[in-house]
Amino acid sequence: MATPKPRVKVPKTASQGEVITIKTLISHPMESGQRKDKDGNAIPRQIINKFTCEFNGQVVFSCDMDPAVSANPYMEFTAKINEPGTFKFTWVDDDGSVFETENKIVIE
C-alpha cells in the first residue's frame, strides 16, 4: 500500500465568529475485510478507523469509521472560528499508523 496522503481544504482567513466548511480526504484503500483474493482467502481488514480535527488543541470534530466508509475516506464538516490558530487533522490506521497535517487560519 502506498503511504496514505492527507489532503485538506481550509479557508486561509475567516471573520470573527464565522462558521467555515472544511473538506478532508486521505488516500487509503479502506480494505473492508469482506473481500477475498483469487485463491478464495479473505483479505484482512485494514481501514482508517478514526479521524480527528483539533483547533488550537481542542477537538472540533471527530469521526469513528467502519469498513462501510468508501476508499479514500472523505469528510466534510464545519468549525466556528473565534480566534486565529492552527487546525490539526489526524487519521489513525488499523495498524496503528498515524497520519497528520496542519493548517493555519487568520482572522481578517
Place this chain on the structure above:
Amino acid sequence: FMVLGPKMTYAATEQTDAAIKAFTGGAEPAKGKISLDTPEIAENGNTVPVGVYVESPMTADNYVESVVILADGNPNPAVATFHFTAMSGVAEAKTRIRLAKTQNVIAVAKMSDGSTFIDTKEVKVTIGGCGG
C-alpha cells in the same frame, strides 16, 4: 487481481435495531431535527455521498454530541459515527459510504441533553459496493 467472494452475509434488521438501541441507550429515537441527505439512486455502491444535518444552537450547554450512520443491508450495519462539539458551530457533516445493495440508510443523533432523533432514507443501488 481480486474477486468478490461467492457469498456475503448481510446485516439483519435486528442487528440494525440493536445498533440503534446501543447508541441511544435503549430509548426509541424521535422523528425530526435530523435530516439525512442521500441520493435516491446510487449507480455505484462503492461511493455513495451521504450528508447529515441536525437542528441545534450548538452552544456549550446545548449541542449535538454525535450522529451514527447505519446501513441495514450491508454485511455490518455500522458505517460511521460523527462526534460534534460546540466548536463545530453547525451540526453538519458529509462523507462517502459503501452500500452492498438497495437498502435503508439510517442516521440517529444524540443531543447533549440525552434526547435522540432519527431519519431514514432508502437508497437504490445499481452496482453493489461490497468491497469491490
